[in-house]
Amino acid sequence: MTGPESSIIRVVVGLLYPFILLLGFYVIINGHYTPGGGFQGGSILASLFIARYVVFPVEDIDSEILHLAQRFVLSLLLLGPVVLLFTGGVHAHPDYRAAYLTLMDILIGVQVGFGLGVAVLRFAFFKGVGESWRF
Amino acid sequence: MVEVGVLLLMAVFALLAIHSVLLRLAVIYLAIFSLLAAFLYLLHAAPELAIAEGVIGSGLVTLLYLSALKRYRVYTIGFVGGEESRKLTDRYISEVEDSATLARIKDFFQRREFEPQVVFVSRSLEDVLSDPHYDLVISETPHGMIIYGRQDSYAMVELELMFRMQGAGSGIEFVRYAREEAQ
Numbered sequence: 001m002t003g004p005e006s007s008i009i010r011v012v013v014g015l016l017y018p019f020i021l022l023l024g025f026y027v028i029i030n031g032h033y034t035p036g037g038g039f040q041g042g043s044i045l046a047s048l049f050i051a052r053y054v055v056f057p058v059e060d061i062d063s064e065i066l067h068l069a070q071r072f073v074l075s076l077l078l079l080g081p082v083v084l085l086f087t088g089g090v091h092a093h094p095d096y097r098a099a100y101l102t103l104m105d106i107l108i109g110v111q112v113g114f115g116l117g118v119a120v121l122r123f124a125f126f127k128g129v130g131e132s133w134r135f
Numbered sequence: 136m137v138e139v140g141v142l143l144l145m146a147v148f149a150l151l152a153i154h155s156v157l158l159r160l161a162v163i164y165l166a167i168f169s170l171l172a173a174f175l176y177l178l179h180a181a182p183e184l185a186i187a188e189g190v191i192g193s194g195l196v197t198l199l200y201l202s203a204l205k206r207y208r209v210y211t212i213g214f215v216g217g218e219e220s221r222k223l224t225d226r227y228i229s230e231v232e233d234s235a236t237l238a239r240i241k242d243f244f245q246r247r248e249f250e251p252q253v254v255f256v257s258r259s260l261e262d263v264l265s266d267p268h269y270d271l272v273i274s275e276t277p278h279g280m281i282i283y284g285r286q287d288s289y290a291m292v293e294l295e296l297m298f299r300m301q302g303a304g305s306g307i308e309f310v311r312y313a314r315e316e317a318q
Contacts, residue, residue, distance in 0.1 A: 027186065034181035035183045037183070037188055039187065040186045040187050040190055042182070043190045043194075043195055044190050045196070045251070046195060047194045047195045047198060050195065050202060051196035051198055052196055053202055054201055120199065122203075123199075123202075123203075124202055
């Protein structure tokens, strides 16, 4: 399906990979102080999935497991405000407000990252219908 | 002042993305467009949106388009110069790039959703013909051009038909070869 890999792209993306990962987590964790947050950080993490596919197109991540994890995190995300916010827990203890926001940011980040990652992996490894014909 | 400049640049890159023939180039123009949009958000004091636009517009979407383009086949055309022009100077290459015949062949593939990529080779013809990386090989002779294609290639049939129907195919010959024999 794909030709030989370009070593320039492989080396550059390999070099940038940990820094993009670090930036993603930074944006998620500092979301309530600085610009950014769960959605933005999650998108940065999801772009890693695609960068990985562009460089190294091997199907070794099971998108079913990723999808399951994403749905689990989504249920936690819905459960969090119900348990912590609507019962008045966070309002009663203002010191824990930052911790609550960080927790929500992390959940949103994982949710968005996994969700976009699943979409991308499904798209990338979609086998298509019918035989591809040679021109 | 800066805003007007950025807006004008955005318009320029949007037009470039629409009018560029090569899809890979259009994707890069779109990425620059998104980056400028992110800068504009920053000027309007919306850093949150700037981060989202920068990450999604120029990162995620660009990579998604590039991975989609991996399926879009690149049609590699090898061009072997004549004996006297083996040295492949810049002048010779631009002369060939501007020639009407090559423009018609490129147009033929672009109409069929393929991305033609012309590679100028300084190796011998037999060497290029046995290389599986080239889908089509064009060799220049003093009388004209010879186009070599695989025996079972549909493109050869249609290319030959196009040149015959539109006329002006003077000095263009078509040679088919079987891959096994060439190796």
